[in-house]
Amino acid sequence: MMFCEKAVELVRELQRLSDGQLPAFNEDGLRQVLQEMESLYDQNQADVNEAKAGRTDFIPSIKLRHSCLLRNQRCVTAYLYDRLLRIRALRWEYGSVLPANVRFHMCAEEVEWFSQYKKSLASFMRSIGGGEGLDITQDMKPPKSLYIQVRCIKDHGEFEIDDGTVILLKKNSQHFLPRWKCEHLIRQGVLEHVLS
Amino acid sequence: MDAQSYHPVPPGVGTEENFLSLDDILLSHQRLPVRTECAFPRLGFLDRSSDSEDLPEGTKMELPLWLSKGLYERKRRVLSVELPKVYKEGWRTVFTADPNVVNLHKMGPYYYGLGSQMLHFDSPENPDIAQTLLQTFIGRFRRVMDSSQNAYNEDTSTLLERLDCLEKALFQNENDLLPASKYY
Numbered sequence: 267m268m269f270c271e272k273a274v275e276l277v278r279e280l281q282r283l284s285d286g287q288l289p290a291f292n293e294d295g296l297r298q299v300l301q302e303m304e305s306l307y308d309q310n311q312a313d314v315n316e317a318k319a320g321r322t323d324f325i326p327s328i329k330l331r332h333s334c335l336l337r338n339q340r341c342v343t344a345y346l347y348d349r350l351l352r353i354r355a356l357r358w359e360y361g362s363v364l365p366a367n368v369r370f371h372m373c374a375e376e377v378e379w380f381s382q383y384k385k386s387l388a389s390f391m392r393s394i395g396g397g398e399g400l401d402i403t404q405d406m407k408p409p410k411s412l413y414i415q416v417r418c419i420k421d422h423g424e425f426e427i428d429d430g431t432v433i434l435l436k437k438n439s440q441h442f443l444p445r446w447k448c449e450h451l452i453r454q455g456v457l458e459h460v461l462s
Numbered sequence: 463m464d465a466q467s468y469h470p471v472p473p474g475v476g477t478e479e480n481f482l483s484l485d486d487i488l489l490s491h492q493r494l495p496v497r498t499e500c501a502f503p504r505l506g507f508l509d510r511s512s513d514s515e516d517l518p519e520g521t522k523m524e525l526p527l528w529l530s531k532g533l534y535e536r537k538r539r540v541l542s543v544e545l546p547k548v549y550k551e552g553w554r555t556v557f558t559a560d561p562n563v564v565n566l567h568k569m570g571p572y573y574y575g576l577g578s579q580m581l582h583f584d585s586p587e588n589p590d591i592a593q594t595l596l597q598t599f600i601g602r603f604r605r606v607m608d609s610s611q612n613a614y615n616e617d618t619s620t621l622l623e624r625l626d627c628l629e630k631a632l633f634q635n636e637n638d639l640l641p642a643s644k645y646y
Binding site for chain 2 (some may be wrong): 267277278280281284309326327333343352354355
């Protein structure tokens with residue numbers, strides 16, 4: 267038996283998903299780690315009192331439990347931080363509205379964090395581009411052309427482009443559209459870029 | 463999902479770990495053969511083969527790297543850490559003779575990472591260990607990169623099996639760029 271096994275499992279859970287996808291928030295696992303930390307802390311409190319009363323031979327054990335507390339703290343912090351990195355990436359990959367199945371995987375605090383991040387990013391984007399603002403989440407790769415051929419993979423209903431025209435995005439229909447209007451829909455899997 | 467925007471905390475360089483790096487946390491989970499140089503009251507349960515309540519001085523057991531690092535003290539007798547076989551003189555000679563021969567995945571898989579961490583424990587063999595790690599990497603690097611860039615023309619699966627994690631990451635990086643460079 268060794269301490270901090272549950273904590274490292276949390277880390278493994280994320281490390282396995284190297285492509286950046288966000289798994290469900292492991293509330294249960296987190297609770298178990300925090301419980302272990304409380305238990306270690308309580309045992310150390312008891313031993314510290316004994317050590318102060320003269321039992322200095324308890325000190326190595328106190329140090330060992332303290333290492334375990336630090337280890338658990340490290341694993342939990344890394345777990346939460348790495349999840350935020352993934353959530354931040356979602357803003358850039360999916361846009362400002364997250365699909366429901368992704369939001370499901372976030373805890374309340376992470377949803378709040380995403381909302382704050384969106385606001386920071388939006389106010390930054392408004393402040394650049396000479397007073398007009400600049401959407402830097404578009405055209406992240408240098409585009410080859412302004413208009414692209416796309417095929418609709420899922421029904422998405424009506425879609426308005428800049429000149430007021432309304433396009434019906436029905437599954438399997440193909441359209442020739444301005445790139446900047448399509449990028450988010452491509453990333454969300456609604457449209458697919460048809461490469462000739 | 464396109465991994466472009468997700469940039470995890472990378473592992474540390476050399477003997478330093480990055481606190482928030484998932485890879486470093488998993489690396490430091492690896493177990494090392496140790497000997498306790500003092501007693502640990504009420505922690506006997508950490509040694510599976512013993513029944514006693516306390517963990518006595520002189521116990522030979524395995525502890526994870528993170529705990530070994532946490533407990534080790536240069537000036538005090540708390541723990542002595544034994545070098546895993548692969549970093550000892552016997553294996554070092556093999557690596558020096560021909561670094562490409564060895565299956566580092568089987569011997570590791572964190573051969574370089576763990577080897578760098580072993581330098582924390584003040585073994586008199588440290589300079590030799592460090593030297594071997596470096597020379598082995600240099601000796602194998604060329605073949606790893608060559609194979610990676612030729613992946614379209616070669617079957618690289620046998621090579622991949624024998625790489626440690628660091629080499630695999632380098633291989634992967636090169637490999638991911640292949641379609642782009644072919645297009646170019």
